[in-house]
Amino acid sequence: MTVEPLRWEDGALLVLDQRALPDEERWIRCGSADEVADCIRTLAVRGAPAIGIAAAYGIVLAGARGEELGEAAQVLRATRPTAVNLGWALDQMLEGSGTGGPELLDLARRLHAQQYEADRRIAALGAERFEPGDRALTHCNAGALATAGIGTACGVLSTAWESGRLAQVWVDETRPLLQGARLTAWELHKAGIPHRVVADSAAGSLLAQGAVDRIVVGADRIAANGDVANKIGTYPLAVLAARHGVPFYVAAPVSTIDPSAPNGAAIPIEERDPAEIVAGAMAFNPAFDVTPAELVSAIFTEAGVLESPYAEAIERVAAG
16 A cells, blocks of 8 residues: 555554645644544545544544543534445444443454455456556545545556556546545556546546546445445546446445435435635535446445346345
8 A cells, every 4th residue: 555544653543634635745643533523524534434444543532532432423423424434434433332442442443454455355356347458537536545445446446557457547637626636646646557637527528539448436325226426526427438338337345335325315415615616606515426326337345246236236235
């Protein structure tokens, strides 16, 4: 792993401030659950699996300070409503908090290690779908910065590159906060993978020109029927991929699947500050959109590759 967004050191959680990247590698020291919550809320740490791991360490900090863990979890849970991994990680911590003390830290570290192994498995399965010379397009950032592992979508890309199956990556800039241009491009550069940043609106032209062989994205929540919530702008990509006959893949851990959400309409969509788009004017700023399951070619998880009919595949994964 070339990028490490979270570190536990001397009784505190160190968070690589993703708001400052790529210009500066700045670390924030969190000594309380409230400070971790602020990092999640303000996008100092982001990406569905990574915020879940960060929240797990937040519970460790709350326990060390003698705080009521349920209350700390409530504060952390309220920071980002769409990513289901956040609530999943907090539930894991609360269920295992009976003994407290060092056992809480051991549990958080175990969740962190499990994410790393899940990423490796996802990446290996996804890379098998690539052919030598393939050109891929990705949206937002689903690399190590977003998972605290090796990445989901970007893990697939890096593994495909290492196995000689990838020639180049097109990186959507990902408006309005440029997670693609700032973060994915930075990770790909560090990994030595050829890439070019493009405006989000250029993706259609690239597909029409035959310049894209596969699209791979991450996910923040996957409904029981296979509908996928991901960074705003993902749905139009899926529509374009279907129009041009290009496979559209989703890479995500099982913890991203929410069996309690029957479909995408049940997924809460976070609406962020309009000032992220434009200052001094009215704006609508949803952070995510929902891609219908019928537009998804396959979902790569550590439990295997899920394909249509997704409701049946997801039911099998959820059952065991």
